Amino acid sequence: MNIGEAAKASGVSAKMIRYYEETGLIPPVARTNAGYRIYSDQDVHMLRFIRRARDLGFSVEGIRELLGLWRDHDRQSADVKRLALAHVADLRLKIRELEDMATTLETLAACCHGNDRPDCPILSELEAPTALPTKKGTVRKLSGF
Amino acid sequence: MNIGEAAKASGVSAKMIRYYEETGLIPPVARTNAGYRIYSDQDVHMLRFIRRARDLGFSVEGIRELLGLWRDHDRQSADVKRLALAHVADLRLKIRELEDMATTLETLAACCHGNDRPDCPILSELEAPTALPTKKGTVRKLSGF
């Protein structure tokens, strides 16, 4: 199977497949005499695994660990669970950060007349923060997503 | 005021201040004979504005628009409100995506024994997705945050 077909079959773009190979997330595949990469159904299977993990928000590093466990038939499911729940914790943290931003902004917007006059509490608050419902002292750093 | 002092006073790192200047988010400031940047209280005021907007998750482009309105004393507060609410919509969308990922993973983790045996529904589902509570056909692309 060509890289294009593998891409279509797995949902991972050809560009990304090459990238994953280059960075060692997946092992180099066989080549034709002309240098074309050849993919087996097994390979596509793995690519779909990766794709699915990306869908769930795992970083490439996280996927590296997942793949390790996937390939290790002596793995302990507790390890997988730990990995998954750690990722959930990351997600929930990020969600809380975004939630705080959204509610703060909504509160401000609700105070804004939204008319043709220039006075606007949103800008005022950006100018001089007045300790609004943003708890825990301004999170901001989107903690590396 | 030196760039270092301005950074401390505004909460924006010196590196980022230079970057904002370079990319035209803020106008170039005056320099000493030796080429040192000099910041006025006004400048620091603007930097704090920027910092605060970043805290609320605005992109630099978004901030560019906000700054435009901020400087425009004939602005209409409706424009600010529109900008803010559009951003809230982005945030909420992103939140929903992350939420979906988290609940899917939690559901899977709940099905995993988490013991020393290798069988694990999390890996199974990554291998061959079985239409779990991920609504709306796998969002995945973290829509450009």
Add this chain to the structure above:
DNA sequence: ATGGGGCTTCCCATGGTGGGAAGGTCAAGG
């Protein structure tokens, strides 16, 4: 006058992803 801590610019890296150029290859149809 010297030393330490600023400042300057410039380059590089991150993480995933896409775009595109230059060149080789393959298969189908004339």
Add this chain to the structure above:
DNA sequence: CCTTGACCTTCCCACCATGGGAAGCCCCAT
């Protein structure tokens, strides 16, 4: 057999916002 178009290869560049670090200059206090 040759052309054409669709594929493949590698390589470089861009994004966004941020940090790290080097080389070199500058300012102030001792």
